Structures are given as structure tokens and as C-alpha cells.
Amino acid sequence: MDSSAAWTAVLLGSLVLAGCSTPRTLxxxxxxxxxxxxYFKGESKEAQLQALEADLQKIKAKNGAVPPGYHAQLGLLYSSLGKGDQMAREFEAEKALFPESAPYMDFLLKNTRGGAN
Structure with a gap:
């Protein structure tokens, strides 16, 4: 096998291996x-909240990024449990991470505060 054929084989092998790698999700x-x-099935809000908070810690430990809506879902759960301060904190976090959510988060905040915003 001449050197150009060897390089071609190495290059093709590298491309095959690169194609098999699992891409990291956003x-x-x-x-x-x-x-x-x-949530939509009406299961325990407390259990959902605990699961999401635990998963949030895992994501932070991996230096990962939460998906859109994650903090909003936490906020809805806190709201349903009567924890308005924590709800507002989560809605603000959602707005900071995903500015396009600001109008909806502001709408939710305004409605949960009785129109005072």
C-alpha cells in the first residue's frame, strides 16, 4: 500500500469514527x-417540584443549560403551592435565560400579583 492510499484509509477511518460520536445536546x-x-395528569405538585429541583441541581453540576420553560414550570408549581416569592424568582430566571419569554412571564406575574406590576 503506498502512502497516499494509507492516508486515504486513515482519513476515511477518522471520518467514520467522527460520524459515530454522539453530539452534545444544547x-x-x-x-x-x-x-x-x-403536571397535566394532575399528579402531586410537591413530588414534581422535588424532581425538577433535583434535576436542576444535576444540570448545574454538569454546567449544563436548562431547556426553555424549565424555570417557568418551576414557577407554576411554586404558584400552585402558594409560594409567590419563589414563583416570581423562577419567572424572573426564565426571562433572564430566554428574553423572548418576557411578555408571557410578565403577564403571569401581573395576574398572580392581582394586577400590580
């Missing part, structure tokens, strides 16, 4: 989608 979902499903 967001780390953990159990987010499952918890949203549980």
Missing part, C-alpha cells in the same frame, strides 16, 4: 418532559 432535559406530563 439543553439538558433530565426529567423535565416527564414532569410536565405529570
Amino acid at each position: 439543553y439538558q432535559w433530565e426529567g423535565y418532559q416527564e414532569q410536565v406530563h405529570e
Whole structure:
């Protein structure tokens, strides 16, 4: 085998191996989608909140990024449990991470504060 054929074989082998690698996703979902499903099924809000908070810690430990809506879902759960300060904190976090959510987060904040915003 001459050197150009050897280099071609190495190059093709490298491309095949590179094509097999698993790409890193933009967001780390953990159990987010499952918890949203549980929310709509009417399952325990406390259990959902605990699961999402635990997953948030895992995502932060990996230096990952939460998906859009993650903090908003936490905020809705806090709101349903009567924890307005924590709800507002989560809605503000959602706005900071995803500025396009600001109009909706502001709407939710205004409605939960009785129109005072």
C-alpha cells in the first residue's frame, strides 16, 4: 500500500469514527418532559417540584443549560403551592435565560400579583 492510499484509509477511518460520536445536546432535559406530563395528569405538585429541583441541581453540576420553560414550570408549581416569592424568582430566571419569554412571564406575574406590576 503506498502512502497516499494509507492516508486515504486513515482519513476515511477518522471520518467514520467522527460520524459515530454522539453530539452534545444544547439543553439538558433530565426529567423535565416527564414532569410536565405529570403536571397535566394532575399528579402531586410537591413530588414534581422535588424532581425538577433535583434535576436542576444535576444540570448545574454538569454546567449544563436548562431547556426553555424549565424555570417557568418551576414557577407554576411554586404558584400552585402558594409560594409567590419563589414563583416570581423562577419567572424572573426564565426571562433572564430566554428574553423572548418576557411578555408571557410578565403577564403571569401581573395576574398572580392581582394586577400590580
